Amino acid sequence: MSRLIQNRIGNTLLRLKPQPSILIKNLSTSPEPSLDDESSQSSHIWNVIIARAGGDSEDEVFHRLSNDPLCNRVTLSDTLLNKLLHRFRDDWRSALGVLKWAESRKAHKNHSPEAYDTAVDILGKAKKWDRMKDFVEKMKVDNTVTLNTVAKIMRRFAGAGEWEEAVNVFDRLNEFGLEKNTESMNLLLDTLCKEKRVERARSVLLELKAHIKPDAHTFNIFINGWCKTNRVEEALWTVQEMRGYGFRPCVISYTTIIKCYCLQCDFIKVYEMLSEMEANDSPPNSVTYTTIMSCLNSQKEFEESLRVAARMKRSGIEGDTLFNNCLIHTLARAGRVEEAERVFRDEMPSVNTSTYNSMIAMYCHHDEEEKAVELLREMESLKVCEPDVHTFHPLLRSCFKRGDVVEVGRLLKEMVTKHHLSLDESTYTFLIQRFCRADMCEWAYCLFEEMISQDIAPRHRTCLLLLDEVKKKSMHEAVERIEHVMRTVKLTAPVK
DNA sequence: ATAGGGTTAG
Numbered sequence: 001m002s003r004l005i006q007n008r009i010g011n012t013l014l015r016l017k018p019q020p021s022i023l024i025k026n027l028s029t030s031p032e033p034s035l036d037d038e039s040s041q042s043s044h045i046w047n048v049i050i051a052r053a054g055g056d057s058e059d060e061v062f063h064r065l066s067n068d069p070l071c072n073r074v075t076l077s078d079t080l081l082n083k084l085l086h087r088f089r090d091d092w093r094s095a096l097g098v099l100k101w102a103e104s105r106k107a108h109k110n111h112s113p114e115a116y117d118t119a120v121d122i123l124g125k126a127k128k129w130d131r132m133k134d135f136v137e138k139m140k141v142d143n144t145v146t147l148n149t150v151a152k153i154m155r156r157f158a159g160a161g162e163w164e165e166a167v168n169v170f171d172r173l174n175e176f177g178l179e180k181n182t183e184s185m186n187l188l189l190d191t192l193c194k195e196k197r198v199e200r201a202r203s204v205l206l207e208l209k210a211h212i213k214p215d216a217h218t219f220n221i222f223i224n225g226w227c228k229t230n231r232v233e234e235a236l237w238t239v240q241e242m243r244g245y246g247f248r249p250c251v252i253s254y255t256t257i258i259k260c261y262c263l264q265c266d267f268i269k270v271y272e273m274l275s276e277m278e279a280n281d282s283p284p285n286s287v288t289y290t291t292i293m294s295c296l297n298s299q300k301e302f303e304e305s306l307r308v309a310a311r312m313k314r315s316g317i318e319g320d321t322l323f324n325n326c327l328i329h330t331l332a333r334a335g336r337v338e339e340a341e342r343v344f345r346d347e348m349p350s351v352n353t354s355t356y357n358s359m360i361a362m363y364c365h366h367d368e369e370e371k372a373v374e375l376l377r378e379m380e381s382l383k384v385c386e387p388d389v390h391t392f393h394p395l396l397r398s399c400f401k402r403g404d405v406v407e408v409g410r411l412l413k414e415m416v417t418k419h420h421l422s423l424d425e426s427t428y429t430f431l432i433q434r435f436c437r438a439d440m441c442e443w444a445y446c447l448f449e450e451m452i453s454q455d456i457a458p459r460h461r462t463c464l465l466l467l468d469e470v471k472k473k474s475m476h477e478a479v480e481r482i483e484h485v486m487r488t489v490k491l492t493a494p495v496k
Numbered sequence: 497a498t499a500g501g502g503t504t505a506g
Contacts, residue, residue, distance in 0.1 A: 151497075155497075186498085187497085190497060190498075191497080194497065216498090217498055218498095219498095220498045220499085221497095221498060223498090224498070224499080250498090251499080252498055252499050253498090253499090254499090255499045255500080256498080256499055258499090259499070259500080285499090285500095286500080287499050287500045288499080288500080289500090290499095290500045290501075291499075291500050292500095293500095293501090294500070294501060294502090297501085297502090320500095322500055322501060323500080323501095325501055325502080326500080326501055326502085328501095329501065329502060354501060354502065357501095357502070357503080358501080358502065361502080361503075361504090389503095390502070390503060390504095393503060393504050394503085394504070396504075397504050397505095400504090426503080426504080427504085429504090430503095430504050430505095431504095433504085433505095434504080
């Protein structure tokens with residue numbers, strides 16, 4: 001959205017009363033650095049760079065950064081550069097400006113190739129094909145194009161439906177000093193298959209196989225390609241073809257097919273395949289069981305899902321983190337809190353954010369918020385993994401349920417200032433809904449403006465809900481603003 | 497990027 005609209009929103013916000021200052025002040029603006037804290041110090045510098053790097057052209061960004069004394073004192077490590085590029089992954093002008101500035105800061109402009117690959121990826125994401133091609137030509141001269149670069153180009157082209165361009169890149173591999181071999185061929189085939197152009201991938205293979213030998217990966221790529229388009233017959237046929245080439249289908253081949261049967265809800269075939277794997281000496285692993293359980297969970301078949309987990313344990317396979325996360329989720333949904341706690345405490349050598357999220361959600365669901373908060377504090381002190389927006393969702397939900405909006409504000413502040421999280425589309429949508437329902441549409445409206453100023457498009461339904469509420473309250477300016485947004489912004493449909 | 501989570505829901 002244009003900066004013009006953003007300014008107008010800024011003015012609207014200034015006029016809006018009463019101001020729920022906790023939301024306005026804390027949600028969008030960067031957290032204030034606390035004293036004597038090294039990470040806050042660097043987060044301050046980060047915020048300064050970010051502020052300078054927003055701009056309408058890459059030259060503008062470049063000049064603003066170059067002329068800023070503070071920015072020029074920063075030691076610009078590869079890590080920092082990559083973090084900056086990641087921050088501007090949806091803003092190619094700023095990203096290129098930052099990169100240009102970074103180059104000018106180095107005497108012998110040799111940044112890690114990763115930065116250049118990211119730049120290529122950002123241009124591809126923005127579909128700036130000409131700029132991307134120019135960029136790659138420059139890299140070609142410097143001899144810095146790697147297979148990783150090529151992967152980014154191909155995937156961006158294919159992702160935008162320009163899969164002929166993806167094939168062209170493969171044809172030009174030699175120009176980039178790269179080889180046409182099984183690895184690079186597999187990359188092209190996988191790109192096409194992931195974009196559901198499996199037939200096209202087939203004809204590429206037919207054309208190339210006189211010169212390049214397929215390997216086991218090649219066939220797994222096709223099995224996946226067929227399964228993605230729900231053509232399990234062809235996937236099975238590919239297994240046969242694979243055997244014909246002297247490769248044994250592996251656990252990946254079978255798991256891919258099982259996933260396909262799962263999506264078809266054909267559990268007879270799922271269990272048949274499971275037995276076949278055991279018989280064929282490519283036994284199912286943790287991934288296979290997790291796949292099946294997740295699918296059963298989405299059907300709310302929690303007891304059956306637990307039987308699958310038991311089957312895995314019986315066959316002597318150790319669950320990894322993803323499996324145990326799934327198991328905890330299943331136990332929680334099946335109402336078996338103590339068992340979930342036991343898995344969490346005794347059976348997990350390593351945990352991640354999702355593990356905590358499942359446990360926190362479980363406690364909130366069973367109205368044991370003290371325990372949920374206790375786990376949040378544990379995350380903060382152990383620092384094994386950091387909370388994300390999903391960690392807070394169930395906690396926020398509980399506050400709304402209790403009608404404790406003060407606590408909602410406190411949690412939001414914690415998310416933004418302590419954990420540097422920015423609210424995403426679904427969080428905004430959820431909060432706006434709940435504030436409306438709590439008859440606090442002033443707060444909901446502030447979040448709405450907040451969302452727009454972050455360039456996050458609201459859902460059509462969210463606009464309608466809020467519009468209805470502000471009309472009831474006779475908030476005329478808000479009505480006008482929401483109607484304006486509905487006319488000018490491309491609204492998103494609810495995710496099904 | 498050769499295979500695998502969830503989610504705040506009246």
